[in-house]
Amino acid sequence: MILDPEEWMDLRRFRVLHEAGVSINAIARETGHDWRTVKKYLSAEGAVVPKAPPRKGTQPRKIAKLAPVVDAWLRGDIELKAAVIHERLVDQYGFDGHYQRVKMYVAEVRPRIRAELGLDDDKLFGLHRRFEVVPGGQxxxxxxxxxxxxxxxxxxxxxxxxxxxxxxxxxxxxxxxxxxxxxxxxxxxxxxxxxxxxxxxxxxxxxxxxxxxxxxxxxxxxxxxxxxxxxxxxxxxxxxxxxxxxxxxxxxxxxxxxxxxxxxxxxxxxxxxxxxxxxxxxxxxxxxxxxxxxxxxxxxxxxxxxxALIPLPEHPYRVVERHLRRAGKDCLVSFEGSLYSVPARHIRPGQQVEVRVAQGEIAIHHLDEATGGDSLLARYQRADVRGSWVVDEAHWDGLADGHTRSVTTADEPDHLGRPDAVEVQPGSLDVLLARTAVARIPVSRRPLADYDLAAGLPMPGVN
Missing domain, CATH: 3.30.420.10 (Ribonuclease H-like superfamily/Ribonuclease H)
Known part of the structure; x- marks a missing residue:
């Protein structure tokens, strides 16, 4: 016997009340139905409540079209996290689904892909031993x-x-x-x-x-x-x-x-x-x-x-890290982007030196290839800021510092000899001409007739 859905809803109510010991008349009064109808449904044989059709698979999943991509990623790294997969799907494929959907899919397919890769033999995968230590032990x-x-x-x-x-x-x-x-x-x-x-x-x-x-x-x-x-x-x-x-x-x-x-x-x-x-x-x-x-x-x-700890040694052990560098013509050695000076009297341009780093200190040593020994050139605190200049001015002693260079506003160089001063009147043309040494070179003064005679021109007043 098959009933319509509304009747089945009432039928479920009738059966629960009747099985609880309530009489048919009481059920009829409670539900508002005739007692004959109640008895009819309660005595119906073979009545089965119709089941709703399963919803699983009826709605398309957003992850479905990108499932091959996720599977390929998991085959490349079976331990790739679902959060990482979701992040990459959003960034590379514009995926707009929720992270939980990706997480559920990954949990579903990871065992299958592990089996495909032959990684399901380890029954203890994902488990680890918890350990405790004794005082001073670790x-x-x-x-x-x-x-x-x-x-x-x-x-x-x-x-x-x-x-x-x-x-x-x-x-x-x-x-x-x-x-x-x-x-x-x-x-x-x-x-x-x-x-x-x-x-x-x-x-x-x-x-x-x-x-x-x-x-x-x-x-x-x-x-x-x-x-x-x-x-x-x-x-x-x-x-x-x-x-x-x-x-x-x-x-x-x-x-x-x-x-x-x-x-x-x-x-x-x-x-x-x-x-x-x-x-x-x-x-x-x-x-x-x-x-x-x-x-x-x-x-x-x-x-x-x-x-329970082991007592400390009397002298702490120093671990030294060694690097080879070359000294520049400016007596500076570059290390970690910073420059450190070395004494000019103890090196030559391009000479190889050894930088030793220990406990925040920089020590620069000269290596003697002949004897195999070395000597300390300089020691500094390690620079905190990249690009620092750590310079000892005494290291440049003896190098040209430009103190003999000079400039002057004199009219002519000293080796030419200074001409006698020429008295000029303020505001005259001579003031402008006197600013250069060439204008102040003394010249001879001659009558203009001498130039006419030299040119072969007739002299005035001479026949």
């Missing part, structure tokens, strides 16, 4: 790029160096204008002094200041000799993460965002020193907080961490 290191926060004072880019003791989440941060080798390990020295010791292990990603070159999965990572020497001096082991495994140092990566939000956001700065001071002022606030993960006060847990 430190995690990372860089942050703070961009042009000091561009208004001529510093193009600022970087933040972060080290965190993960047992307590005890942070250290300092700000630099370079990420070179010497700066990197000088930041380590400052961090260890801040904590009062070194951890047993320091965890890095595959940064070029630690890793000599990249290798394939499962192979031993070659370390830079400067990194090995520094680690040996402080007594810690170097732990380099596998490629694309940020989970291994997630606590320091989280710290990068925390420092930006709590230290840098909404504050003006005029120098790197001011930024360091701001962080040091925030550290006591951080240490008074209860961490949401381990549930203890960070400062109290940090005391256990620091007590």
């Amino acid at each position: 430190a995690q290191v990372d860089w942050g790029d703070e961009g042009g926060i000091l561009a208004h004072v001529g510093i193009a880019k600022v970087y933040s160096f972060h080290m965190v003791l993960p047992y307590a989440r005890d942070p250290f941060c300092c700000f630099t204008i370079s990420q070179d080798l010497a700066t990197f390990f000088d930041c380590h020295r400052r961090a260890f002094e801040h904590f009062g010791g070194a951890s047993a292990t320091v965890v890095y990603d595959r940064t070029k200041t630690v890793v000599k070159r990249h290798v394939g999965p499962g192979k031993a990572v070659p370390l830079r000799p400067e990194a090995v020497a520094f680690a040996s001096s402080y007594g810690f082991d170097i732990d380099v993460l596998a490629a694309y495994r940020p989970q291994g140092k997630g606590r320091v990566e989280r710290q990068v965002d925390i420092v930006r939000d709590h230290v840098l956001a909404g504050r003006p700065f005029g120098s790197v020193t001011q930024m360091d001071t701001a962080f040091q002022g925030w550290v006591p606030i951080r240490r008074r907080q209860v961490h949401r993960t381990h549930g203890e006060v960070i400062g109290e847990r940090a005391a256990k961490d620091r007590a």
Whole structure:
């Protein structure tokens, strides 16, 4: 028996009331229908409520026409995020659909494409092991790029160096204008002094200041000799993460965002020193907080961490980065876009010198090829602003400085001899003529008749 939709709506109401124990007469009074009609519908056999037709697939999806593009991108990089895909679709194809539609489509097709690429054999994909460390057992290191926060004072880019003791989440941060080798390990020295010791292990990603070159999965990572020497001096082991495994140092990566939000956001700065001071002022606030993960006060847990650290060596290890440069004819050596002077009496034009960078200092050395030795030419603080001139005026002693050059308003050069002064009347033509030395050269005066005689002309009064 098939009924029209309106009758079926009432039928569903009748059945619910009847199954609840309500009599047919009570249902009739409640619904306003005759009791015979109610009984008729309740006793109808084989009555089935008609189902609405499925809506899935009836509406075209905006992502459908760009599905081949998305599939190709995922085949190129199966881990490409839906947010990135949506951004590129909008930029390159004018896609006007919502991000959630792209996200749903990517979630739908990613397993299929993984299977096509033969990547579905790893049943543990996307999972990672959670780890905890003992006090003093580990430190995690990372860089942050703070961009042009000091561009208004001529510093193009600022970087933040972060080290965190993960047992307590005890942070250290300092700000630099370079990420070179010497700066990197000088930041380590400052961090260890801040904590009062070194951890047993320091965890890095595959940064070029630690890793000599990249290798394939499962192979031993070659370390830079400067990194090995520094680690040996402080007594810690170097732990380099596998490629694309940020989970291994997630606590320091989280710290990068925390420092930006709590230290840098909404504050003006005029120098790197001011930024360091701001962080040091925030550290006591951080240490008074209860961490949401381990549930203890960070400062109290940090005391256990620091007590287990390796004591610092008596003398800090200096990592020196060396660069070869040539001295110019102006006795200046260019490094990182800035110029540093060297003494003129100890170099020759175009001579090769060695620039050694360590802990914010620039030392310029002369290399003796014959003996293999070297000698210090100059030492400076490293310039903060690119394009600076760092010059010691004493380095130019003995060079021509132009003090013998002179100019004069005299009428003639000294070697010609100064003619006797000619008295002239103000306002006369002689005033103008006397301004040049040529006009003041004395000449002989002769009668005009002498010129007529020389020309063979008849003399007046002579027959």
